[in-house]
Amino acid sequence: MIKILHTADIHLDSPLKTLALRDEALRDRVQTATRTALIRIVDTALAENVAALLIAGDLFDGAERSAKTAAFLTGQLDRLRAADIPVFYIKGNHDAENPITGEVSLPDNVHIFDGRGGKVQIEGADIWIHGVSFNSRHAPESLLGKFTAPVPGAVNIAMLHSSLAGAQGHDTYAPCSVAELSTMGFDYWALGHIHKRQIHSEAPWIVMPGIPQGRDIGEAGPKTATMLRIEDQRISIYEVPTSAAEFLDLRFDVTALDHDDDLRAKLRATLRDLASELSSDTGLLRLTLTGANARTWQILRDQDMWEETANQMARETGTLWLEKLRFDLTPPTSAPNAASALDELARLMADIQEEPGFAASLTSSLDALLSELPTHRRAQLVPDEAASTALRRDLASAGAAQLLAAMKGASE
Structure with missing residues (x-):
């Protein structure tokens, strides 16, 4: 043989x-x-x-x-x-x-x-x-x-x-x-x-x-x-x-985990199971939280805290490292005919993002930040005008969502 x-x-x-x-x-x-x-x-x-x-x-x-x-x-x-x-x-x-x-x-x-x-x-x-x-x-x-x-x-x-x-x-x-x-x-x-x-x-x-x-x-x-x-x-x-290093893409559903203690316990167990099945020395984890529960707005408000929590849990395994934490959560729906001040604020921020003046101001600020990067890094991030426009929209949407989450999380 x-x-x-x-x-x-x-x-x-x-x-x-x-x-x-x-x-x-x-x-x-x-x-x-x-x-x-x-x-x-x-x-x-x-x-x-x-x-x-x-x-x-x-x-x-x-x-x-x-x-x-x-x-x-x-x-x-x-x-x-x-x-x-x-x-x-x-x-x-x-x-x-x-x-x-x-x-x-x-x-x-x-x-x-x-x-x-x-x-x-x-x-x-x-x-x-x-x-x-x-x-x-x-x-x-x-x-x-x-x-x-x-x-x-x-x-x-x-x-x-x-x-x-x-x-x-x-x-x-x-x-x-x-x-x-x-x-x-x-x-x-x-x-x-x-x-x-x-x-x-x-x-x-x-x-x-x-x-x-x-x-x-x-x-x-x-x-x-x-x-x-x-x-x-x-x-x-x-x-x-x-x-030697293995990229991992994990979607973690928070639905039915209405308490932070339950979410942390389930996440820790999931990461331990993932680490035990790893065939490479190191796992580079991209983690996405999905679904919705009673504390969705608070989770979105406290993204930095949850990122650090997930990072520490990954390190506890000895083999996993958190590359990135993403939030793909569905906000709780408002009651029919509800017209709270926060809902009105959300609509207002969405309208502002479409205004030419706001777009021009954001473009100017973004260009100033990008100019501080090395040329090759800037070219990788925004290779063309379409990429620049997409980045501007993503930043505006993320900022609006973060502001709304902070206010919703504090009020509910």
Whole structure:
């Protein structure tokens, strides 16, 4: 029985986008998460004595040159070299623009497929690895025509970095269809590029392993690599955990929790359960309070207090860190025909937000604040006029809601 480990989209040293970076105790752990993921991949390869490690593109993240990254990478690959484990690597769209891939001499156990394609036999096994790299960042056409034919009677594994027929949030690269891959005669397609794990077919195997370390809340959940078991030329697969930090998106319903003591007790128990099920070392939690109860206005009034409460409860678990607390609560409805002064105030604030003079004044104040930010940070926050308008509206609505909550919470 032979094992081969398949991964892709490591995006080495890609920064994790999380507000949890504000915490000094967590910062180092989060900033090195992609490196930790690679270390875990190498650890698994060594522990399982695999016959090969497959990296199906985007080992690197971008064009930045880093001697520290190069030294770290070669150090990990040297660990595999010492154990006589070969590494097969194809360049993806991010790798093609990274100077490290062309300037650093990687250990001789690493075979990098070029843009012309080719095949290599795993020593001592009737298994052939086929692969084609990107020549440049853009690959608008299919690369399937560059693959050599499968070797008859052997196990044939093909490595391809591709968007397949397209995926939301990913640019189109080396497009092709699952049907096309299925007809080419390979036993296993080791894919890369799409960050969500997906098994497209089992006969033949067509596997997108997903990113081994999520980088933001859009890549939530535990991340893995894929282990192949090859026995009598039959392939089976299973997942192995890789992520050091895991993004979590939890919606917590406060309905029926009419007392603060009940809310705190239920929230603490929920976070403890979440921590006990965590497969990564660290959980970066985005928590949203939903629903409505008798104290909704008081909760909205005391948002800062509840954020600190949730933050402390998360830390008590030893593994969870509160990235952000959101409030998506439904305010209690007023009695029919009610026309209190506060209801009238709410309507008045809504009308004011639509007035051109208020919008102009808020825009001026917002522009003054944004001008204090570094240029690249400002561009990330408000890349265009539409984003600026949306931010202005969000701030105005949040301010009005906070004022109303403070007054409602005090009066009810």
